[in-house]
Amino acid sequence: MHYHFSIPEAQTQYINIAVEMTTAEAQTTLQFPTWRPGRYELGNFAKNVRYFKVTDAEGKEIVAKKTSHSVWTVDTANTDKITVKYQYYAAELNAGSTFLDKTQLYVNPVNCCVYNPSLMEEKCTVTFEVPETWQLASSFDKEGDVYSAKDVHELMDTPFIWSPNLQMQTYEMGGTLFYVWFNGEVKPQWDKIIKDFKAFTEKQIEKFTEFPVKEYHFIFQITPYKLYHGVEHQKSTVIALGPSYAVFEELYTEFLGVSSHELYHTWNVKAIRPIEMMPYDYTKENYSPMGYLCEGVTTYMGDLFLMKSGVFDMEQYFKEMRTQLQRHFDNPGRFNHSVAESSFDTWLDGYVPGAPGRKVSIYVEGCLMAFVTDVMIRRHTDNKRGLDEVMRQLYFNYGAKGIGVSEADYKAMIENVAGVSFDWLFEEYLHGTKGYEAILYDCFEYLGIEMLHEPSKKYSEGRLGFKVLESATSCVLKAIYPGGPADMAGAMLEDNVVAVNNCKVNGDLDKWLNYFDDDIKVLTVERKGQLVELTMPEVQRYFYSTYDLKLTENPDKNQRFALDAWSK
Structure with missing residues (x-):
């Protein structure tokens, strides 16, 4: 099977994909993946497909009958080759998605590549129409302008980014060449990165005694907004992280953690x-x-x-x-x-x-x-x-x-x-x-x-048994301890606490709860458009705890x- 990607109108976020394949049967099945490895849930990626069309070896259109949400069947009794053309909507950016805009073509093939199940073991080749100034981050093999994967499984497992903004350095360990790619707004601290990556890579290889592949790519999608996600592949990983300004500051521990995690997945x-x-x-x-x-x-x-x-x-x-x-x-x-x-x-x-x-x-x-x-x-x-x-x-x-x-x-x-x-x-x-x-x-x-624990210092958690997501405008219950005061009072998840003893809460719930420590506490909550009062029973025990470790x-x-x- 041969795949061709082009992006004539990147602003629409539709990728044009053409797939050429041989046919040896009277009826050919065309399958779209319904999930991607690394994420144990259905994705049903065919929902992003439009203009699905099949032509025979002479370029004549033939009927593609959709038989399920992700399968088409084609009558191929009179042709030994077909071309499948479609557009794929690519508007989601995370470590396992496919995304297109004027700055990049980012593809996880398992999202968007239709395939013939009878050709699973056959070599796949890939070509691209992208701006000449763009660079490719990928583990594809390459011969001239043609990229390849040994079979459909390797194709599905080979994410790639075409972009003019890629930054890259390499290091070698145990006979494997490791690439570190960055895409997006980011200022890599290369000396720090390479030193730390070499250290954990060397230790992992030492314990296993060998690395499974001879070339490996860390591909980082750095975003200006908050994001944390990684997906493993045999020869690479894609890691999405942001915001940009925090990657080598307060997010550096997470940056290292997800990188070591994804490498171990190899x-x-x-x-x-x-x-x-x-x-x-x-x-x-x-x-x-x-x-x-x-x-x-x-x-x-x-x-x-x-x-x-x-x-x-x-x-x-x-x-x-x-x-x-x-x-x-x-x-x-x-x-x-x-x-x-x-x-x-x-x-x-x-x-x-x-x-x-x-x-x-x-x-x-x-x-x-x-x-x-x-x-x-x-x-x-x-x-x-x-x-x-x-x-x-x-x-x-x-x-x-x-x-x-x-x-x-x-x-x-x-x-x-x-x-x-x-x-x-x-x-x-x-x-x-x-x-x-x-x-x-x-x-x-x-x-x-020593594994230590003590009651949560937050009054709502330790004394009343509920956790909230609090902001200046809301205070929403997200967890309730079974059998705790909030549970016994009739609290429900997604209740929005608006007052304690008739005093309005404005991002200061725990301060009001502590203020009324010796009093009966009545919480007023907004629940599906209605105001409900919850009287907290007095219970002489603690509920949510915080955990700690020390030598x-x-x-x-x-x-x-x-x-x-x-x-x-």
């Missing part, structure tokens, strides 16, 4: 992949309970390798882990839905809050269980092995061979490395809803780390040894 997910996703099926949901491996282990390892490489110090690492702890303990869904069940259900509502208290996050709970797995392996091997050894063996025994990993495979590999049964982990935690608190305390203590002041020699082995 082994985990792009090579070590759940058996249910080997190979990817772009036509439907790819259900798997193993989000805790795909995203949880990657979240854990991405931050851990920043510490192991010296890019993060211990306190910076603790800051990231505190965030995971806070998200876990704030979510009552941990009592109702296991991380494995939540993984399977990402296809329902994986990236929005969904029904309150129903599910957990494969990133958060997966990260915490990866930490527990790591520490427990170290405990049973006198700190000689850890989760990184499990992942290394999964890579060489499965990922590098193109073999999918089942839950049984993952469990067996953990047990082989640790030398003990991990039935309890899978039954009680990954597939169960047993509380994490005790085992987290135990694992942190093994390393000489034990006087660790014993075993804790010092364990911490050193884990963090280096």
Whole structure:
């Protein structure tokens, strides 16, 4: 199949795409992807297509019958070649989208490339009509003006940016050439970037002993507005981050974190992949309970390798882990839905809050269980092995061979490395809803780390059991602690608190709550156009807590040894 992209009217944000393909059957199926790897939800990208037309080898139009939301069938009994032409609307800019304006052509082919399922293993070639002054950031192979991917899977996994504003530098590590591309308004601090990227790249390669590909591209879309998103690919990653002025200031930790995370995906997910996703099926949901491996282990390892490489110090690492702890303990869904069940259900509502208290996050709970797995392996091997050894063996025994990993495979590999049964982990935690608190305390203590918690200093959270999104004009309830005062008073999510004891709230809710500390507190809320009064009952306990980590002041020699082995 050959794809041609042109952008004659960039201001419309429609990309012109033409696809030439051979036909060997009486009827040819044309399939549009319905989701993209790295995002476990349906995308139904065909919704952005217009002017879909098919012609035969002589240029004569033939009927393309749409048989589902993302499939067309074409009668090809009398032709050995067809050309498919259409326009794709590209108006969304994030790390997994496709976007066009006068400054760039940014494409994730899995969004916009129709394909013939019977030609999945065939080579794909790509050409472009773009301004001569534009430069390409991509991992495509190139011969002259023709770019190529070895098959449809590689095409779908090869994002690219054409732009006149690209900035790039490279570094080499372990025989692989790494490109760092920036697009958008940004002033890269190259010395700082290359030093830190070399450090965490070297450490990740050291643990796996090899990098899966010989060329890798970090492609950054930097925006003038707030954005944080990354998507993994075998030979590249696209990371969208903003605002521009903050990237190398207050957002630099996030910049490093998402970069390390996406690099680790090169082994985990792009090579070590759940058996249910080997190979990817772009036509439907790819259900798997193993989000805790795909995203949880990657979240854990991405931050851990920043510490192991010296890019993060211990306190910076603790800051990231505190965030995971806070998200876990704030979510009552941990009592109702296991991380494995939540993984399977990402296809329902994986990236929005969904029904309150129903599910957990494969990133958060997966990260915490990866930490527990790591520490427990170290405990049973006198700190000689850890989760990184499990992942290394999964890579060489499965990922590098193109073999999918089942839950049984993952469990067996953990047990082989640790030398003990991990039935309890899978039954009680990954597939169960047993509380994490005790085992987290135990694992942190093994390393000489104290996990601390105290009631939230915000009156609304600690004393009344609700969280708000507050601004100068609104104060909206976003979380309610089950059985807390707000819950018992009849508060509902999305209630807008307008007054406390008849005193109007203007971005100062907690000040009013503290002022009325010794009084009965009556909250006036706006609910769907009506004003409702909620009387908060007096309860002698605390609700939402904040979590912290710190090193034990006087660790014993075993804790010092364990911490050193884990963090280096």
